[in-house]
Amino acid sequence: MQNNEDFVLGAPKHWTDDEKTKFFAWLMGVGQDDHWNSLRASKNACFRECAEQLFGGKKTMQALKGAYERGFNVFKQIYAFELFSRRMGPITINMNSQADRLKEYEKRLQAARKAGTEVGNINARIVDHWHTIGWYDLFYRRWHGDPISTRPIQRQSTGGPSSAATMGDDDAEVEEQLNSHDFSSGMAHPNADPTQVDRGFSSDPSSSIPVQQSMPFSSNSQYLVPQMAPPINAAPSSSRSTIPELTQLTALTQTVMTTYVHLLQTQAEDAKLKLEYLKRKETRDEEESRQRREAEQRRQERETAEWEHSRHAEKIKQRTALATELLSNPGVDASVKQAAGDYLKRLFMTDQ
Numbered sequence: 001m002q003n004n005e006d007f008v009l010g011a012p013k014h015w016t017d018d019e020k021t022k023f024f025a026w027l028m029g030v031g032q033d034d035h036w037n038s039l040r041a042s043k044n045a046c047f048r049e050c051a052e053q054l055f056g057g058k059k060t061m062q063a064l065k066g067a068y069e070r071g072f073n074v075f076k077q078i079y080a081f082e083l084f085s086r087r088m089g090p091i092t093i094n095m096n097s098q099a100d101r102l103k104e105y106e107k108r109l110q111a112a113r114k115a116g117t118e119v120g121n122i123n124a125r126i127v128d129h130w131h132t133i134g135w136y137d138l139f140y141r142r143w144h145g146d147p148i149s150t151r152p153i154q155r156q157s158t159g160g161p162s163s164a165a166t167m168g169d170d171d172a173e174v175e176e177q178l179n180s181h182d183f184s185s186g187m188a189h190p191n192a193d194p195t196q197v198d199r200g201f202s203s204d205p206s207s208s209i210p211v212q213q214s215m216p217f218s219s220n221s222q223y224l225v226p227q228m229a230p231p232i233n234a235a236p237s238s239s240r241s242t243i244p245e246l247t248q249l250t251a252l253t254q255t256v257m258t259t260y261v262h263l264l265q266t267q268a269e270d271a272k273l274k275l276e277y278l279k280r281k282e283t284r285d286e287e288e289s290r291q292r293r294e295a296e297q298r299r300q301e302r303e304t305a306e307w308e309h310s311r312h313a314e315k316i317k318q319r320t321a322l323a324t325e326l327l328s329n330p331g332v333d334a335s336v337k338q339a340a341g342d343y344l345k346r347l348f349m350t351d352q
Contacts, residue, residue, distance in 0.1 A: 030141075047064040074122060078126075079140070316347065
């Protein structure tokens with residue numbers, strides 16, 4: 001019995017809970033969208049990558065593939081059980097007690113089997129273990145709402161009840177289901193909170209979860225089958241709105257053209273004003289330059305005249321001093337004194 005339960009838990013006996021948790025989290029955990037998309041695109045390539053990255057080649061691709069498919073089978077059975085249990089309503093037992101949980105799980109499993117729900121050979125301990133360790137939540141986040149999760153598992157007819165050995169025969173059927181599923185449509189609600197849907201066991205009686213409005217289900221079917229909403233005929237409203245839209249478009253085009261022409265006129269006037277301003281500025285600059293040149297020329301002429309006058313006055317002063325000195329010198333010849341006196345007379349007469 002121990003070997004059977006280990007097999008049903010989702011992997012052979014040599015898989016530890018930590019290894020399975022790491023494996024499932026690597027495939028389907030939060031933030032592992034790349035790995036999940038790789039699994040959807042090519043399972044074998046994804047399992048090879050996981051075997052190398054996560055387990056360092058200690059586990060083969062076939063081992064990972066088998067563990068995942070067996071785990072997926074168990075998840076589908078627990079998922080079907082949760083859907084059935086939800087219809088039974090919430091319970092008010094102490095969910096912190098494992099004994100109480102196992103007792104309630106077992107009672108509801110028996111009711112599910114009597115109702116024909118496809119729960120396989122899972123037992124209360126398996127259901128409790130999957131919820132407690134978090135494997136159900138990992139699968140639920142990715143698979144909730146997908147038709148594969150509610151598709152019953154086809155078993156070989158052996159004339160007796162299902163056993164752990166028949167679980168291994170389901171691998172081919174799961175392989176066919178996974179390969180035939182159209183992954184291009186994506187998983188329904190891949191990030192849905194698993195604590196809000198399909199967990200029928202809660203200490204709060206009001207925690208029963210309503211069916212999502214975007215995915216209506218048939219109430220008289222054993223399994224929840226999505227119902228397609230009728231197509232909406234949008235042709236009449238489209239034809240009625242064509243004429244007003246054309247009118248609005250024409251008016252908008254005319255407004256744009258008028259605004260564009262006005263903009264061109266404004267730009268032309270602005271360019272004309274700028275040209276006139278530049279011409280006036282050029283004329284003003286030339287006049288100011290001419291005035292500066294004339295002022296500079298007058299200043300230079302004035303300075304030259306002042307310098308010439310100063311030099312001439314200095315010469316006269318020197319000659320006057322020399323003539324005066326000659327007249328006062330008794331040793332100077334009389335003719336020289338006469339010439340000096342005549343010079344001084346002419347100088348005085350010129351000043352007057």
